[in-house]
């Protein structure tokens with residue numbers, strides 16, 4: 001960690017506490033370290049920079065947006081206003097997809113709803129030989145994910161990547177994928193919008209004022225995009241392929257029921273580090289071997 005002046009960190013933490021920031025001490029440390037890294041110290045022009053950044057955080061702008069970056073598994077990613085900021089709990093969701101893909105030879109992975117590209121890029125850097133196709137409906141997210149892909153390819157964001165391993169395409173869920181991939185995906189992983197419309201207005205300012213509504217709300221009841229992805233999984237996974245979807249931790253039972261209802265098998269819930277039901281996983285049914293033509297007597 002960068003050495004920082006304790007009194008400066010404490011003064012910043014006091015300002016953030018007064019503004020109602022939920023984690024003032026940790027955020028103060030990040031802000032002071034950032035200024036020391038960028039300006040050399042928190043005096044002179046460093047003091048003016050720090051003052052501006054603290055004012056933004058005190059106005060409840062997310063820390064990652066104030067710093068302009070976010071850390072996700074092994075990557076340092078760019079973040080930008082108007083694009084969903086990746087969350088630590090999603091690292092577990094990405095991890096399930098990565099564990100599955102690692103056991104396969106040259107796996108094909110799709111990640112609709114990519115935002116910054118955090119999940120897609122993590123799969124690509126952690127699973128050598130994986131081919132990953134990411135999509136997003138939002139042009140700003142596609143641009144940012146492509147910027148992050150460029151940084152990873154240049155070796156500026158973490159472990160290196162092979163060119164052509166990742167594609168980021170604009171469009172709705174799996175619509176932009178080449179038709180020849182239908183029935184051939186090994187893994188379909190996504191953190192889709194999954195909150196109900198009725199939750200609007202109840203979020204902390206960091207969420208409600210900064211994450212785009214399209215990234216948060218999954219239709220009136222919240223489950224619209226999850227349901228669509230589960231239905232697509234039946235069509236686009238190869239037999240035995242795995243779907244991994246982040247879900248609203250209040251909707252685990254609904255997600256299980258929805259996955260079984262479309263004919264997926266091995267349905268299970270994955271818990272995050274707080275014990276919350278964070279993802280639903282399921283497999284496309286294996287095709288049955290052809291019957292011999294001699295019906296058995298029952």
Ligand SMILES: C[S@@+](CC[C@H](N)C(=O)[O-])C[C@H]1O[C@@H](n2cnc3c(N)ncnc32)[C@H](O)[C@@H]1O
Nearest residue numbers: 084086113114115136137138172173191193215
């Ligand atoms: C909750 S954010 C997740 C972003 C990123 N995967 C992450 O975990 O940090 C959901 C993303 O889905 C995108 N999105 C919403 N509806 C979509 C759709 N029908 N097709 C593709 N992307 C969609 C939003 O623009 C947003 O970037």
